Amino acid sequence: MPPLPPPAVQTSGLTRHYGSLAALSQLDLTVQKGDLFGFIGSNGAGKTTTLRILATFLLPSAGSARVLGYDIVEQADNVRRLIGYMPDFFGVYRDMEVTEYLDFFGACYKIPTAQRERTVQDVIELVGLSEKKGALIGALSRGMQQRLGLARVLVHDPQLLLLDEPASGLDPRARIEVMAILQELQRLGKTIIISSHILSELQNLCNRVAIIEKGKMIYTGPVQGVRDQFEAGRVFWVKVADAHERAMDLLRARPEIAGAEWKDGRIRAVLRDREADPGCVAETLVRGGLKLVGLEEEELGLEEVFLRVTRGETQ
Ligand SMILES: Nc1ncnc2c1ncn2[C@@H]1O[C@H](COP(=O)(O)OP(=O)(O)O)[C@@H](O)[C@H]1O
Ligand SMILES: [Mg+2]
Numbered sequence: 001m002p003p004l005p006p007p008a009v010q011t012s013g014l015t016r017h018y019g020s021l022a023a024l025s026q027l028d029l030t031v032q033k034g035d036l037f038g039f040i041g042s043n044g045a046g047k048t049t050t051l052r053i054l055a056t057f058l059l060p061s062a063g064s065a066r067v068l069g070y071d072i073v074e075q076a077d078n079v080r081r082l083i084g085y086m087p088d089f090f091g092v093y094r095d096m097e098v099t100e101y102l103d104f105f106g107a108c109y110k111i112p113t114a115q116r117e118r119t120v121q122d123v124i125e126l127v128g129l130s131e132k133k134g135a136l137i138g139a140l141s142r143g144m145q146q147r148l149g150l151a152r153v154l155v156h157d158p159q160l161l162l163l164d165e166p167a168s169g170l171d172p173r174a175r176i177e178v179m180a181i182l183q184e185l186q187r188l189g190k191t192i193i194i195s196s197h198i199l200s201e202l203q204n205l206c207n208r209v210a211i212i213e214k215g216k217m218i219y220t221g222p223v224q225g226v227r228d229q230f231e232a233g234r235v236f237w238v239k240v241a242d243a244h245e246r247a248m249d250l251l252r253a254r255p256e257i258a259g260a261e262w263k264d265g266r267i268r269a270v271l272r273d274r275e276a277d278p279g280c281v282a283e284t285l286v287r288g289g290l291k292l293v294g295l296e297e298e299e300l301g302l303e304e305v306f307l308r309v310t311r312g313e314t315q
Helices: 047-054 076-082 098-108 113-126 142-154 172-187 223-230 244-253 279-287 302-310
Strands: 009-018 021-027 036-040 062-067 083-086 160-163 191-196 208-213 216-221 235-240 257-263 266-271 292-297
Touching: 009 047, 021 047, 021 216, 036 047, 036 172, 047 062, 047 083, 047 191, 076 083, 083 142, 098 113, 098 142, 113 142, 113 172, 142 160, 142 172, 172 191, 208 223, 208 302, 216 223, 223 302, 235 244, 235 279, 244 257, 244 266, 244 279, 257 279, 266 279, 279 292
Parallel strands: 036 191, 036 208, 083 160, 160 191
Antiparallel strands: 009 021, 009 062, 208 216, 235 266, 235 292, 257 266
């Protein structure tokens, strides 16, 4: 059998210290070719540090990383040719026109003049800036500037895009437009890593995600798995006609129920784990001779799960 092609990104024990602060600890991250990969963590989690290391702008303190098979330290030049890195803040040349700016970056990448014009037109079209070709960059909206940032990292036709919070600070519509461009790029065969501090922003976009917190990986896998891994027992809101105290005592006595408390005029009952039979809530109360007048399951959004995870509130 031929050897498997290398993953787009593979890190092993990747660690970075700033003085005594461990911004990144022993990170093992794998991103496959063709992934639209979400890299998620709250502010200060270590996302930018990781992306800067992968982009060869920052050296790791320990551990290693390969991008499309190339070592980010030993073979940094090869890595640079294959990636397009869009930092969280990039300076824009306000007095340059869109086309001029992209042509300038094309020249930096030594794309021959004859080919450059075509390439620049292609990327402008791809990110939907055709109508703004001749506009001064300083006059573009924030959303348009983000698109220009994307166009810029596409000029040298990289295989892997490292995008550091490209949707932050955009209004919802501009955000959706950026996401649509990313989906198109994935269809064109690019591998994309996009970071965000908002899990729900990426849940419909990415096929896989990694969640980091304080420099450590706490989850990697499909988006849906986040809920399965971190959501503790299901929560039910219960209303009984009277005898609330007795109802709570009966519920607490059941092994499947982790707790029952009085909240907002109702009883909040939490099952011990995902496997516990939710029927036990109603059964306990009815058997105890209580009059059940309301029973409703709490729907926990993915974002709420994420916030609990990153606040360390799980289990
Ligand atoms: N140049 C630096 N010097 C010192 N500390 C830094 C530096 N850059 C980042 N940090 C710290 O490292 C941690 C991770 O930061 P960062 O990678 O920027 O996280 P994120 O991008 O997820 O918000 C934070 O605690 C941050 O304050
Ligand atoms: Mg950051």
